[in-house]
Amino acid sequence: MTKPILMALCVLAATPTFAQTQGDKQRDPAKTEAWRPVPVAVATPKDAAPSDAVVLFDGKDLSAWESEQGGKAPWAVADGAFTVVPGSKGIRTKKRFCDIQLHIEWRSPTETQGFAGQNRGNSGIFLQEIYELQVLDSYDNPTYSNGQAASIYKQAIPLVNASRAPGEWQAYDVIWKAPRFSDGGGLVAPARITVLHNGVLVQNDTIVSGKTEYIGAPSYSPHGCAPIYLQDHDSKVSFRNVWVREL
Numbered sequence: 609m610t611k612p613i614l615m616a617l618c619v620l621a622a623t624p625t626f627a628q629t630q631g632d633k634q635r636d637p638a639k640t641e642a643w644r645p646v647p648v649a650v651a652t653p654k655d656a657a658p659s660d661a662v663v664l665f666d667g668k669d670l671s672a673w674e675s676e677q678g679g680k681a682p683w684a685v686a687d688g689a690f691t692v693v694p695g696s697k698g699i700r701t702k703k704r705f706c707d708i709q710l711h712i713e714w715r716s717p718t719e720t721q722g723f724a725g726q727n728r729g730n731s732g733i734f735l736q737e738i739y740e741l742q743v744l745d746s747y748d749n750p751t752y753s754n755g756q757a758a759s760i761y762k763q764a765i766p767l768v769n770a771s772r773a774p775g776e777w778q779a780y781d782v783i784w785k786a787p788r789f790s791d792g793g794g795l796v797a798p799a800r801i802t803v804l805h806n807g808v809l810v811q812n813d814t815i816v817s818g819k820t821e822y823i824g825a826p827s828y829s830p831h832g833c834a835p836i837y838l839q840d841h842d843s844k845v846s847f848r849n850v851w852v853r854e855l
């Protein structure tokens with residue numbers, strides 16, 4: 609082999625082919641990095657609401673709530689919690705919400721003698737005022753499955769029963785996606801709900817069939833953002849650490 613030919617072959621061997629160059633670019637890790645948008649920083653102090661949350665109860669007063677009949681929320685506040693006053697009717701937030709993340713802690717009364725089924729520690733968290741996430745003492749307290757704690761009342765049975773004993777604090781963490789309606793009032797998309805009960809998944813992106821009904825099938829009527837409503841079902845259920853993040 610002559611010297612010029614040998615040199616030419618060496619240069620050719622050292623030059624990356626077009627295909628190799630493209631391949632290298634495709635393997636460039638920077639090609640799949642997204643730098644925008646930058647997530648907003650949210651502080652998450654231990655045992656407190658995230659910094660971007662709307663605090664609905666801070667342990668002191670019910671100023672974020674009102675009676676379902678209008679006026680001051682009539683439930684009892686003590687020891688950093690508030691408790692249903694049986695017969696006083698439910699309470700609702702003054703603020704209206706659509707899509708939310710909700711954290712709420714609740715405790716069933718220890719007085720269980722003579723109370724069973726739906727009459728033991730019954731309350732409820734109604735998203736947008738009309739869709740009930742059941743609160744019930746479901747610790748060794750049989751009732752219909754779609755009416756026990758963490759059910760979407762009369763619609764969806766929880767995946768498991770994660771209930772703690774009466775008198776123990778329990779938590780719900782809820783992701784609520786509000787139903788969508790067309791301008792004409794037709795249902796575009798049903799509500800969806802995900803619930804963790806004491807950290808355990810119990811409702812996994814469950815489709816809500818409509819307004820909670822005690823009797824008969826649920827259905828939808830168009831509405832906008834609405835308060836969170838807590839039920840007075842004649843049980844002295846307590847609540848604390850209530851906060852919402854609007855999504």
Ligand code: MG
Pocket residue numbers: 730731732740742743839841
């Ligand atoms: Mg209830």
